[in-house]
């Protein structure tokens with residue numbers, strides 16, 4: 001049923017909402033761990049941020065593969081500029097959900113090997129070690145900048161989705177909701 005044209009498939013909906021929750025948590029944990037200083041929880045927050053981020057990267061690649069295989073339902077009727085904005089924001093978010101965790105992974109593999117998945121499996125990228133922590137700062141700056149850009153686009157995206165639902169009252173949000181049509 002959920003694979004009928006005109007709505008997203010169940011897999012697309014599952015990936016969309018799972019990743020939305022994870023990405024919001026990732027931003028919150030990233031900002032918290034870098035601002036609380038040395039506490040008994042700081043190390044664990046860093047570990048969770050890095051590991052969950054790598055899971056987000058894997059989900060993003062699966063999601064892009066599903067999107068290419070399954071495509072997306074045509075947009076609801078809307079003015080041409082909104083159509084262009086919707087496509088631009090969707091493609092930018094697809095690029096950023098790969099780029100943000102990838103840059104975090106590259107920066108961390110540069111400064112602080114080993115990168116471990118949930119305290120266990122080593123997943124450091126094979127790139128040279130930074131001579132000092134300072135040397136990795138530009139890579140972390142890119143990580144932060146693309147994360148900020150993603151958060152900004154998501155804010156506009158959520159506002160647009162709510163506008164479609166509550167003001168225009170079209171199917172845009174419903175076709176992304178579980179069981180919606």
Ligand code: HEM
Pocket residue numbers: 023026027028030031034046049050051052053054056097100101102104105106108115140143144147
């Ligand atoms: C969707 C995925 C991710 C998001 C949204 C995200 C977001 C953020 C944010 C907002 C910060 C705070 C930056 C600051 O306050 O300076 C941060 C810091 C950090 N992120 Fe990520 N991140 C993601 C994935 C990753 C991954 C996969 C890794 C490593 C494997 C990683 C490693 C780090 C590290 C080590 C810091 C701290 C940098 C510092 O101490 O200055 N992140 N991230």
Ligand code: HEM
Pocket residue numbers: 016019020021023024067071072075076089090091093094097154157158161162172173174176
């Ligand atoms: C980190 C959070 C989020 C990210 C990265 C994200 C990303 C995306 C992407 C890439 C698409 C395009 C899907 C495709 O065409 O294959 C999409 C569609 C959609 N998103 Fe989000 N989203 C997020 C959060 C949200 C939230 C919180 C809402 C609701 C309030 C929402 C509502 C929608 C809707 C309704 C669509 C379908 C739009 C359409 O095709 O007409 N998203 N999202």
